[in-house]
Amino acid sequence: MAGIGRLRDFVQGMTRLADAGPDEAAFQEAGAVLLRDLVAVDDWLPPACAVPGPRYRQFLLHCDPAERFSVVSFVWGPGQRTPIHDHLVWGLVGQLRGAEISTEYRLGAPGTPPHPGRRDLLRPGEVALVRPGSNDIHLVENALADAPSVSIHCYGGNIGAVRRHAFDPETGAAQDFISGYSADMVPNLWDRSGS
Amino acid sequence: MAGIGRLRDFVQGMTRLADAGPDEAAFQEAGAVLLRDLVAVDDWLPPACAVPGPRYRQFLLHCDPAERFSVVSFVWGPGQRTPIHDHLVWGLVGQLRGAEISTEYRLGAPGTPPHPGRRDLLRPGEVALVRPGSNDIHLVENALADAPSVSIHCYGGNIGAVRRHAFDPETGAAQDFISGYSADMVPNLWDRSGS
Ligand SMILES: [Fe+3]
Ligand SMILES: [Fe+3]
Ligand SMILES: [Mg+2]
Numbered sequence: 001m002a003g004i005g006r007l008r009d010f011v012q013g014m015t016r017l018a019d020a021g022p023d024e025a026a027f028q029e030a031g032a033v034l035l036r037d038l039v040a041v042d043d044w045l046p047p048a049c050a051v052p053g054p055r056y057r058q059f060l061l062h063c064d065p066a067e068r069f070s071v072v073s074f075v076w077g078p079g080q081r082t083p084i085h086d087h088l089v090w091g092l093v094g095q096l097r098g099a100e101i102s103t104e105y106r107l108g109a110p111g112t113p114p115h116p117g118r119r120d121l122l123r124p125g126e127v128a129l130v131r132p133g134s135n136d137i138h139l140v141e142n143a144l145a146d147a148p149s150v151s152i153h154c155y156g157g158n159i160g161a162v163r164r165h166a167f168d169p170e171t172g173a174a175q176d177f178i179s180g181y182s183a184d185m186v187p188n189l190w191d192r193s194g195s
Numbered sequence: 196m197a198g199i200g201r202l203r204d205f206v207q208g209m210t211r212l213a214d215a216g217p218d219e220a221a222f223q224e225a226g227a228v229l230l231r232d233l234v235a236v237d238d239w240l241p242p243a244c245a246v247p248g249p250r251y252r253q254f255l256l257h258c259d260p261a262e263r264f265s266v267v268s269f270v271w272g273p274g275q276r277t278p279i280h281d282h283l284v285w286g287l288v289g290q291l292r293g294a295e296i297s298t299e300y301r302l303g304a305p306g307t308p309p310h311p312g313r314r315d316l317l318r319p320g321e322v323a324l325v326r327p328g329s330n331d332i333h334l335v336e337n338a339l340a341d342a343p344s345v346s347i348h349c350y351g352g353n354i355g356a357v358r359r360h361a362f363d364p365e366t367g368a369a370q371d372f373i374s375g376y377s378a379d380m381v382p383n384l385w386d387r388s389g390s
Contacts, residue, residue, distance in 0.1 A: 180388030190258035193375030
């Protein structure tokens with residue numbers, strides 16, 4: 001795992017961006033540039049943060065101490081998918097391994113199903129953006145039927161602690177949820193004794 | 196582990212102190228006040244960060260992303276001790292469990308043994324300070340012959356990455372070392388879904 005320094009560099013770069021106090025859109029766009037670098041090479045993710053489970057998993061990789069951003073490894077087993085959900089903070093999705101499909105949704109009249117919109121296939125090295133008020137509601141699924149997929153997400157807050165919404169696919173009814181994280185440990189980025 | 200929020204509060208408090216840009220001494224003294232609160236109650240340290248090993252262990256609990264400070268759980272098995280060593284950055288030691296003895300050393304003429312000085316017994320809830328140029332060289336050992344001891348350390352840098360010195364007890368000869376950390380994971384402080 002010599003490559004863990006890539007994640008450390010990303011975290012330090014994001015921290016410098018946050019410290020510079022940009023507006024949300026500028027922060028997200030500058031972050032997308034850094035995330036593209038991070039997912040350009042697949043040699044740094046600790047194996048413990050890439051293990052699929054009975055449902056898709058979200059392993060926290062780093063949370064900014066002031067909770068201005070967080071970095072999460074999403075791991076999808078074959079056939080796994082999220083509910084239709086929102087985020088309420090900006091998000092970046094960088095594909096590291098495999099492929100995933102994001103389908104945007106628009107809410108309809110109360111009691112009616114959300115309308116599916118744009119479908120986007122994300123391949124390794126690609127980065128997609130989600131934004132409140134624009135394309136904040138989607139469903140994400142593993143595009144591979146026979147292998148796990150892994151994407152690296154970055155959000156404009158502590159995403160595991162945000163009270164947000166899942167939407168019923170039949171009625172569009174919103175249900176509050178706070179996702180938390182799938183593990184009680186995060187990678188140690190700070191051991192430089194080997195470098 | 197409801198108490199993990201105590202560690203999160205400490206980390207956020209230290210981060211705010213660092214952001215305020217105090218001088219080293221003011222940072223350390225304000226940090227000592229926060230650390231005293233942290234070690235006043237022993238209900239928050241993840242068990243994985245309190246497991247003794249064949250040598251004393253240093254589990255990273257948090258490193259500031261800009262490496263302005265770090266927080267480490269030191270675990271001493273019965274009879275375990277450090278070499279005589281320095282830090283080169285300020286340090287705070289808060290006793291959480293058991294007890295430890297710190298013996299200060301002063302270097303003598305080249306080729307002669309370092310001179311032992313003040314011995315300090317640290318009991319649960321107590322906080323001690325070390326400072327470069329003042330009492331930076333010491334040897335620390337478990338004061339208990341039959342049980343592990345655990346202390347929570349905070350340093351003015353990423354202590355596991357600082358190139359510093361261990362001193363030969365016979366000749367005083369300095370040897371460079373970089374301690375690293377004992378584990379490749381750190382606790383997840385950021386899952387607020389249960390609170
Ligand atoms: Fe999403
Ligand atoms: Fe020490
Ligand atoms: Mg595409």
